[in-house]
Amino acid sequence: MSERQIEYSVFCIENVARQLGKTGSEVYQILNSSGLLHSYVIPSYEALHTQSKQYIVDEIISVMRNRNLVA
8 A cells, every 4th residue: 555545545535434423443443444544545545636625524434334344
């Protein structure tokens, strides 16, 4: 994983956490234990990193909701 992908992952985790009212640690646990961190968030770097923060956060939360990982 490149340094940019790591920075992007942290950015995603922290901003999703803020939007959901959770801690970064809680969101990391959800994404990591469900496999979404390595199957969606990190691979989405090329496609999503040029989008707005809100778009990226909304996309990740949408995937999390579709998989019943958050309410």
